[in-house]
Amino acid sequence: MKKVVLAVGLALAVAGCAEPFRARVARFQQLPPTAGQTFFVQSADPSVQGGLEFQQYANVLASEMVRQGYRPASDPATAQLIVRMRYRVDGGREKIVTSPGLGWGGGWGGFGPWGPGFGGRGAFVYGFNDPFLWGGWGGFGGFGGYSDVRSYTVYNSELALEIDRADNGQRVFEGNARALSRNDNLPYLVPNLIQAMFTGFPGNSGQTVNITIAPEKKRSQPAAQQAPAIGG
Numbered sequence: 001m002k003k004v005v006l007a008v009g010l011a012l013a014v015a016g017c018a019e020p021f022r023a024r025v026a027r028f029q030q031l032p033p034t035a036g037q038t039f040f041v042q043s044a045d046p047s048v049q050g051g052l053e054f055q056q057y058a059n060v061l062a063s064e065m066v067r068q069g070y071r072p073a074s075d076p077a078t079a080q081l082i083v084r085m086r087y088r089v090d091g092g093r094e095k096i097v098t099s100p101g102l103g104w105g106g107g108w109g110g111f112g113p114w115g116p117g118f119g120g121r122g123a124f125v126y127g128f129n130d131p132f133l134w135g136g137w138g139g140f141g142g143f144g145g146y147s148d149v150r151s152y153t154v155y156n157s158e159l160a161l162e163i164d165r166a167d168n169g170q171r172v173f174e175g176n177a178r179a180l181s182r183n184d185n186l187p188y189l190v191p192n193l194i195q196a197m198f199t200g201f202p203g204n205s206g207q208t209v210n211i212t213i214a215p216e217k218k219r220s221q222p223a224a225q226q227a228p229a230i231g232g
Contacts, residue, residue, distance in 0.1 A: 021213040023179040023196035027203040031163070031172050034069035040079035041065075044086035044162065057190045061085055061161075064198040081172075082164045087193065089157040089184045096151045155184045159193035173202060177211075 041058040048054045062072050065083065073079035156178065163173035177193045196211040203209065 020215055021179065021181075021192040021196070023177045023193060023211045023213075024208060025175065025177045025196050025199070025203070025211050026208040027173070027175040027197075027201075027205065029173040029175075029202040029205050031202050036069060036071050037080045038071045038073040038078065039065055039081040039083050039163075040073045040076045040166075041083045041085065042076070044084045044160065053186070056187070057085070057087070057194070060191045060194050064194060064201075068198070068201055076166065079166050082166050084162045084164070085159065087157070087159045087186065087190050089155050089186060089189060092153040092155040092184060094151055095154045096149065099148045099150075152182055155181050157181060157184075157186075157189045157193060159190060159197060161197055175203075 039062075041061055043049045043054050043058075061083065066072065070081070076082060157180075159177045161173065161175040161177075162171065164171050175197050177197045179189065179193060179196070181189060183189075192213055195213055199211045199213075200209065
């Protein structure tokens with residue numbers, strides 16, 4: 001039994017390293033059709049504007065804008081659009097999960113992105129409320145009343161994007177991307193939040209969607225999928 005438990009633990013650890021990134025994205029926009037307009041990326045927080053870390057994320061954002069058909073400007077004075085970005089991750093909170101122990105009593109539970117399961121925990125909600133974020137795994141049915149109790153630190157991250165016309169300051173785009181994760185590593189979180197923001201860009205104004213981005217090793221396949229958010 002110990003060998004089985006160890007094997008399951010190792011499988012979960014390996015799976016956790018290749019989890020897809022899921023974000024909930026809300027966008028409001030009045031952008032005119034793309035016609036090669038120039039843009040300049042700034043930080044909504046002036047204290048990080050000249051930092052190397054911000055510049056790295058600004059380059060990722062600029063690449064996404066170019067992919068949409070916009071052209072980078074060398075400075076704000078020559079830009080037609082001013083793009084402002086801010087991002088954050090909180091200090092995290094502990095999440096405790098209890099799941100049935102190993103055994104043969106209850107059948108397989110929901111497993112991976114294929115749930116509903118064949119018994120066990122039933123249907124799952126995808127995207128921002130995905131229960132697999134907490135390490136959920138259907139497991140087997142109960143065996144002698146044993147249960148598996150695990151705890152995780154869960155972090156909330158957020159990226160906000162605003163685009164204004166440079167000539168009159170009119171706001172033409174507002175977007176917000178949020179995610180829950182098991183790490184607070186901004187160099188990992190921010191590029192994924194940016195990619196989620198630009199999946200289906202500029203989107204339908206006022207619509208909230210759930211975005212799933214494939215793990216890095218699987219990005220030779222379609223990188224991201226978009227689905228309407230449940231309830232909103």
